[in-house]
Amino acid sequence: MADLVPLIPLSPATEPHDDVLYVNPNAPADHLHEAAVRRLSALEDLLHMLEDSADEMPLTHLQARMA
Numbered sequence: 564m565a566d567l568v569p570l571i572p573l574s575p576a577t578e579p580h581d582d583v584l585y586v587n588p589n590a591p592a593d594h595l596h597e598a599a600v601r602r603l604s605a606l607e608d609l610l611h612m613l614e615d616s617a618d619e620m621p622l623t624h625l626q627a628r629m630a
Contacts, residue, residue, distance in 0.1 A: 568587050586595070
């Protein structure tokens, strides 16, 4: 079993809430970049889903896509 690495919150100067996003200070830069790209892609998908169904509840298949 791998040792647990202490996760450090991003500084309040960069994030509005210090308990939302944590960073492993030992993570390689490419891992951090990949995680950021995936999060931005998921956010883009969510925004498209909400935009496409602005006047109604999001469709089930769009919600499943987000899951």
